Amino acid sequence: MNMLKKNDAIFERAKLVIPGGIYGHQSVKQLPKGYPQYFAKADGAYTWDVDGNRYVDYMCGFGTNLLGYRNPEVESAALAQLMLGDTVSGPSELMVTLAEQFVSMITHADWAMFCKNGSDATSIALVAARAYRNKKKILLATGAYHGAAPWNTPVLKGVTPEDRANIIYFEYNNVESLTEAFKAAEGDIAGLYATPFRHEVFEDAYFPSEDYAKAARRLCDEHDALLIVDEVRTGLRLSRDCVWSAMGVQPDLSTWGKAIGNGHCISAVLGSDKVRQAAEEIFVTGSYWYSSVPMAAALATLKQVQSSQYLEHTIAVAQHLRDGIAKQALAYDFELKQTGPAVMPQMLFANDPDVKTGGAWTVAMLKHGAYLHPYHNMFLSAAHTFADIELTLQASEAAFIEISKLR
Template sequence: MTTTTTDRYARSKELFAAAQEVIPGGVNSPVRAFRGVGGSPIFFARGTGSHVEDVDGNNYIDYVLSWGPLLLGHSHPAVIQAVNEQLTRGSSFGAPTELETELAKLVINLIPSVEQVRFVSSGTEATMSALRLARAYTKREKIVKFVGCYHGHADMLLVQAGSGVITLGLPDSPGVPAATASDTLTVEYNDVAGVTEIFRQYGEQIAAVIVEPIAANMGFVVPEPGFLQTLRELTTANGALLIIDEVMTGFRAAPGGAQVHWGVEPDLTCLGKVIGGGLPVGAYAGKKAIMQTVAPAGPMYQAGTLSGNPLAMAAGIAMLRTAFEAPEGETTLFERAVARTQNLADGIRSLSEETGVPLQVGNIGTMFGFYFLKEPGVKVRSYAEAKEYVDAARYSKFFWAMCERGVYMAPSQFEAGFLSSAHDSVDIAVTLTACREAFLAARG
């Protein structure tokens, strides 16, 4: 349970009580309920740069960043200007705009495997549509996903899902038809032998493998050497598609996504978060020969009134250009954020050794994560190992200790963290000082 005082979060508690009367559980996405750390959720009022302020006036350095999309930080002037200018022209037309083509070209230029893009309104829509496309293209039914990887809340994907499901300790969701779940084959993340056996048994029935290149919905688990490459080899050999879900890692792990970082070229890529600049957006993208199966070019139907809406497109264009473009010879804002992320991760590793608190720390690009471990020397490579080795109770103590020191991290041990270009050296220094104190508090 929280060790905070009533006064510090009094208004948040009032708002949560009111929300529970009209919203299931008081929140519109389960992890926001703070079940993973105890206590009542913090309600936020505003954000600027690397900082957020809650409704009680408490200020925090923010490492959640709306779960990833705010690569430039909160309320970046370029994004605000782009959205305001578009808002004066119209918020939605339900018709094509030039902005859609412009953002699609930016995505294609950044991600080498992508030749065409279809915009949707969420990451769930992106993964759901990509799998429907894979089935339509291959004329097969079964998909392979990895235990603990979360790809949105479509029925066929709520089988052995991660993130909020892990945090809340829920079983596979009620309401998912058994017939739907029967076509979803699951295997532990990083289990090369297991996925190879699945292909041996079902190879001719498998339409696609979908994978998080970093398992960032069960904490922060990176692929073991050769794991992603094996998926590429197995899908190619068996006529299945490889779908890399970069909703979290796209433009975060690297400008071209985690697929570029690890040198694996998928058939389809799912995107979200950053490409909307903080507004609701998603996309699925890939080879033109496959994407041409999507209506109206082909027979596979998918539609959405707000897909490619001009506000999200304008925000996404501003976000990507500002983050990745720089005069020749100068570093980009993204590159500076990567350096700060490395400094933070290195500092956390050092503090783990100094304080004797066993941690598993990881970072790629502008993403990072760390597990509190029940004992030193173990390594989390899969969902099964996360359940066995991770000390979620200690993370809860750490979380609230960090909040009291003005640092906001994910309210769950099973979520990744993010930096923005707005985080500076002072933010990192303050965070590491808070971490040292919070590690000691959590150790007791």
């Protein structure tokens, strides 16, 4: 196991001044021993923990790193704006330029609103959808994560039944279940949330059928409800447009975050003209929603998305990793399921419900300088090179050898 002496000492201090020492999705408390909690620096595809261990990082800040940590174009745009001002008594022109740029790139979008958390974006969409026809019910796929606000957080502690009184659940990728949910709402449907593909923790990832995506669009149209596609986790990593565009399905609202500022704090809601008036009538705001530095970073990110081969490169290196690991799993006789798109891989061992094998495998890789996750989907960035993948494949092979001994 890597030396984590400084890490562990910081965590002891943390337990005194932060409930449980850490909260939320970046907690490593549920991960096996060996995962560092604190990082000292990041560059390109690499992170260094506080004890100086270096990793090829396959979590990419849980998806916020799209082009590489500290991408030069993004950082120089952010820095230039920081010299002028960040949070002022009004936005800068960048707010408008960024909206123009984003809207020009996403087929369904006629307008944009900017916020901070992914949950801000999904919650704005919720309020806007209800404002659209003054209807109340929201359709969610059971177990789908759309943020940590009371209407969707996966833990019910502190949440009241009233927070979810207007939520109707259905089974993802099941047209019959979706149709039933529309019926159950008795004409009071504001909107339906869709995830481009299914990517929950501890589960194999999968894409829905085209039938399902088209049924979602058709049912929304029949009920004059809004189709909201949540691209917070997927956005710009699978496509330069909404992911479902490839299936010919356009949402009315889409929600974005994580990758759009390449690590700078910004999220967004995009909408079509149909929802413009509703979006204008609601009141949503935040202290830093007009800050210019993250807008400069997002603009520089979107420009690279548009002009570079970042997507093709990320897909190619991700496929190389997937192929290499598949070959090794076969060679060492492990049934490892690699699901979801290669750029957002989920890797789960078969017959490993407590993730014991998966955990042992990823912990072994940490020692060899690769940071993978045993049960959460991972992320690749445009900064990952074929050389980084080779280094990772050395780590994964060593890890397969190590866990072979445990059988």
